[in-house]
Amino acid sequence: MNYNLPVLLIAIPILFSFLSLILGSFNKILSKIILISVIIFNIISGICIYNSVLKNGNILTVIGNYLPPFGINLISTYTSISFLILLYIVFLVASLIFVSKNDDRADKISSVLLLYLASSTGILLTGDIFNLFVFIEIFSISNIILISIKDKKLSIKGSLKYLIITSIGASLYLFGIGFLYGILGTLNLSEISLNFDNISYFSKVFIFLFFLGSIMAELEVFPFNFWISDSYAGSKNYVNILLSGLSSIVALYIFIRLFLTVFGYPTFISFSYSLPFNVKTLFLTIFGLSVIVNELAALSSKNVKRILGFSSASSLSLILLSLSTGLKNGVMAAMLIAISVIISKPLLFLSSHQIMKGKGEKNLNSFIDGFRRNPLFSILFIIGVFTLVGFPLTPSFWGKFLLFISATEKISYTTLILVIVVFSITIELFYYFRLMHKLFIKDENIKVEKTKNNFVYIFSGILLASIIIFFSVKPYFTQNIVEKTTEDIFDKSGYIKSCLKSGEIDDR
Amino acid sequence: MRESDFNVGKFFAFLFVLILFLFMLSPLFEEGDGAKIDKNLSDIKNRVSYFHSLKSVKEIERILSDNNDFSKYREITDSAKTVIFGESKDLENGTANLVTSIVLDYRGFDTLGELIVLFISILGLTIILSTLSFAKFEEPSFLQITGVKFVTPFMILVGIYIFLHGHLSPGGGFPAGAIIATATLFSLIGCKFNYRVSNLKFIESNAGFFVILLATLGLYFTGSFFGNYLPTGIVGKLYSSSLILIIYSLVGLKVGAELSVGIKTLYNGEKDDDR
Amino acid sequence: MIFIAIIFIFIGVLFSFLGSLGILRMKDTYNRLQTSTKATTLGAFSTIIGVGFLNPSWFFKLILIAFFILITSPIASHSLARASHKTGIKLEENQFDALNNENGEKK
Amino acid sequence: MMIDNRTLYIYSFIIFLIGIYGAITNRNLIKILVSLSIIETALNIFLVSTGYINGSNPPILHSGMKLISPNSINISDPLPHALVLTAIVIGVGTTAIGIGLTIKLYNHYKTLNVNRMGDKDEL
Incomplete structure (x- = not known):
């Protein structure tokens, strides 16, 4: 029962982040070797945990030899561990790119990257609300540092904006924790979810709004998304990959865990009778607005990195929109879209970086004649775009299809969801096809030289593309994963039982 | 505007x-x-920390694992032990300061995260400011030099006292580290004591390494991360808390070194010391 | 005993209050420094004496505290005044500065 | 006035809102950071107030002190204190990073005013 491998996923990166500083002062290459080997260790042990979760159900890891709710514990569920493996693949790509570059501060940055890995693992696994807060703080501080690495005005401005918004968010989160602890007397997520319905009405609204406000910044949702434009445009390539891929996985997981499992959908529905506003309507409005605003911002910007950043924010909002329908089909759709977004966004950043290589400005015109310069990455870019927009047979296509179906189930929201989804698909198609069109424009005046691609870029690009193709070619495999994840998300009593060994609760 | x-x-x-x-x-x-x-x-009885402060978590766990229902722990508050200062011994942990017992024993993982937040923010400070160098400061006056030379040893002594007594009295590793870092700030301003950042970084990362190593050894001895494997003594004695004394000392060293690195970085930029 | 202690503590609190009032009322940095350090030194001292009367067993610790306040407070005010003079903060009313030469430049 | 949880709540809310007001209206980066630390202070007061019990002892055992369950336990809740310790350290870390970034920005623009940091220069 007490299975200790999950805690090593957090402890080993932390241990080696200190070692990377000690050994890196002798030779910078050592710290790079440490980084890569730790990620490979994490991937292998993540797959081991995945197998045992498949066999035995949720795994409870006790820390400090005190069983929950007295001590801190980690719970590895199917959702968290499959998210974790996706995260590790994206992280592997980003860190391979980091390793292939020369940097004076390689030892320090690889230490930051290791802590980033540890904190995101911790967010995905932890079963304690305050521990979650600590890991979120580590995560956002390392995000700030990574954004500001590129020593430009833009990147520093972006990271400062991110810092201000996340620290306000963190204080809101702590207020929520204070309320929860004051009322329930516990910090364990399972026990909170067991007793959350008993809290009185105003306090419930309060706690709910505090937590919602606090994770808005991580979620890149509309009123709190002003940090995106600077930080995506002003940061390095591997940081873009981390921000678009990893950050969205983590934010999504926090949203799922807090609002679907812990506070629970039953609570949401009982909310809606007594509140002046309906929670579901609130969610749909916020996220729908966010989709539209982000798409419009992406349409209007000239910088390619900015376009990709806003488009990743809008697809994250689309995922949240389909999560907040609260239906089984909606959540499945969210998972399908999430898989395609998480893998295709890093691919897009990678390939656009390679296409624009050698051009001084990073605006739309640097895409001209990209196909003749760099055919491989142009093809990869096109694959990424098709996956993101929802070309038939890709996971994103099935996701959007399911979202339409789920929209027809609840009549009151059908038009809203339909309008938003169609709108977003249209605008996405417009600006991505504009980019793709530029790839094939021939500029006869300039002699074209083929770009030399680094081996690491080719490897990681082909890795990501083959994962996407694998998911598209084997729809039953994808369906299997997504159905299991959805079941796990709705299985509130299973989550509680794996932690507290009890907890009869009526789901839905 | x-x-x-x-x-x-x-x-x-x-x-x-x-x-x-x-x-x-x-x-x-x-x-x-x-x-x-x-x-x-x-009413503190409705909370988890009731069992923490009476140091009877193991007892409750034993009772609960017979019933096999951990959500009903609030109903069996009677079976908790009595804790008397200077008499009770062989408890779960012998710390007289109950806050410390929570910080480093029951919720030790949080403190690990806390350490890492400080570590990563100072690391980030050195990364961000590594390309900057600031103007040189004025020479200190006679009064400042004398005062600093007099006060600094006492400050370091107080810092060491506080982290050694973190389990008995208010304080602990973090305040002690702050005091030590203040002492280094004074010596930097007062008598131009120019320490090397790389040495401090070495201390800092080694201390962090050993904290996690000690925690990981718990995996081997007790079967869980951050488990206590040293014996506990009588509540209120210096050697009463098992791992807490060692870990808090390491934390004190680490925080002191870390904040000194931060101060040095803000004072001078990392550029023009060693290398 | 308690009566004497209360009188001492009252004096201490009064002087601390006057010191903080001085920070509000005075016009420039140097005057503010003067009021704050002098008044808080006396305030802290008489508070410590008062506490010593209340709790005679803490006598030794209190002497140590008083000693450190005696050492550190003048140094702190000295460094503050020195720093503000070096950065060129001027007096509000009387422009004459004994540390400068006749033309108003720093020596 | 007797100080109980309710007063502490209201005070911490007031301080929190002062911090929010400062963060919204100020244009100076240092002042924004100061407002953020005011918010953190409010938070610490709030967290401590959730563990405060009227007329209770501090949760530190001293000579002659007993903790007998379940009726004569007369200490305030130690867990929020532990949370506050963590929160303080995290606040220090965030402030340090913020100051570093502010220094860097000041070096670029030679001003601390947010409005004067124009967007024309890059991209």
Whole structure:
């Protein structure tokens, strides 16, 4: 029962982040070797945990030899561990790119990257609300540092904006924790979810709004998304990959865990009778607005990195929109879209970086004649775009299809969801096809030289593309994963039982 | 921005804040069940920390694992032990300071995260400011030099005392580290004591390494991360807390070195010391 | 005993209050420094004496505290005044500065 | 006035809102950071107030002190104190990073005013 491998996923990166500083002062290459080997260790042990979760159900890891709710514990569920493996693949790509570059501060940055890995693992696994807060703080501080690495005005401005918004968010989160602890007397997520319905009405609204406000910044949702434009445009390539891929996985997981499992959908529905506003309507409005605003911002910007950043924010909002329908089909759709977004966004950043290589400005015109310069990455870019927009047979296509179906189930929201989804698909198609069109424009005046691609870029690009193709070619495999994840998300009593060994609760 | 625009913005900000305030007051004046916050606060028995402060978590766990229901722990508050200062021994942990027992034993993982937050922020400071160098400071005066030379040893002594007695009295590793770092700041300003950042970084990362190593050894000895594997003594003695004394000392060293690195970085930029 | 202690503590609190009032009332940095350090030194001292009367067993610790306040407070005010003079903060009313030469430049 | 949880709540809310107001209206980066630390202070007061019990002892055992369950336990809740310790350290870390970034920005623009940091220069 007490299975200790999950805690090593957090402890080993932390241990080696200190070692990377000690050994890196002798030779910078050592710290790079440490980084890569730790990620490979994490991937292998993540797959081991995945197998045992498949066999035995949720795994409870006790820390400090005190069983929950007295001590801190980690719970590895199917959702968290499959998210974790996706995260590790994206992280592997980003860190391979980091390793292939020369940097004076390689030892320090690889230490930051290791802590980033540890904190995101911790967010995905932890079963304690305050521990979650600590890991979120580590995560956002390392995000700030990574954004500001590129020593430009833009990147520093972006990271400062991110810092201000996340620290306000963190204080809101702590207020929520204070309320929860004051009322329930516990910090364990399972026990909170067991007793959350008993809290009185105003306090419930309060706690709910505090937590919602606090994770808005991580979620890149509309009123709190002003940090995106600077930080995506002003940061390095591997940081873009981390921000678009990893950050969205983590934010999504926090949203799922807090609002679907812990506070629970039953609570949401009982909310809606007594509140002046309906929670579901609130969610749909916020996220729908966010989709539209982000798409419009992406349409209007000239910088390619900015376009990709806003488009990743809008697809994250689309995922949240389909999560907040609260239906089984909606959540499945969210998972399908999430898989395609998480893998295709890093691919897009990678390939656009390679296409624009050698051009001084990073605006739309640097895409001209990209196909003749760099055919491989142009093809990869096109694959990424098709996956993101929802070309038939890709996971994103099935996701959007399911979202339409789920929209027809609840009549009151059908038009809203339909309008938003169609709108977003249209605008996405417009600006991505504009980019793709530029790839094939021939500029006869300039002699074209083929770009030399680094081996690491080719490897990681082909890795990501083959994962996407694998998911598209084997729809039953994808369906299997997504159905299991959805079941796990709705299985509130299973989550509680794996932690507290009890907890009869009526789901839905 | 002109003055007139500013006032309008301020007025709307004030209105926004006022509405938020009224909204925040609402849970306090709720009828019926709403006063739950107040009701529960007056009773520590409804909380997890009740068992923490009586150091009887293992006892409760034993009883609960017979019933096989961990959500009903609030109903068996009677079986907790009695803790007497200077007499009780062989408890779960022998710390007289109950906050420390929570910080480093029951919720030790949080403290690990806390350490890492400090570590990563100072690391980030050195990364961010590594390309900057600041203007040199003025020479210190005679009064400052003498004062600093007199005060600094005492400050370091107090710092060491505080982290060694973190389990008996208020304080612990973090305040002690802050005091030690203040001492290094004084010596930097007062008598131009120019320490090398790389040495401090070495201390810092080694201390962090050993903290996690000690925690990981718990995996081998007790079967869980951060488990205590050293014996505990009588409550109130210096050697009463098992791992807490060692870990807090390492934390004190680490925080002191870390904050000194931060001060040095802000003082001079990392550029023009060693290398 | 308690009566004497209360009188001492009252004096201490009064002087601390006057010191903080001085920070509000005085016009420039140096005057503010003067009021704050002098008044808080006396305030802290008489508070410590008062506490010593209340709790005679803490006598030794209190002497140590008083000693450190005696050492550190003048140094702190000295460094503050020195720093503000070096950065060129001027007096509010009387422009004459004994540390400068006749033309108003720093020596 | 007797200080109980309710007063502490209201005070911490007021301080929190002062911090929010400062963060919204100020244009100076240092002042924004100061407002953020005011918010953190409010938070610490709030967290401590959730563990405060009227007329209770501090949760540190001293000579002659007993903790007998379940009726004569007369200490305030130690867990929020532990949370506050963590929160303080995290606040220090965030402030340090913020100051570093502010220094860097000041070096670029030679001003601390947010409005004067124009967007024309890059991209």
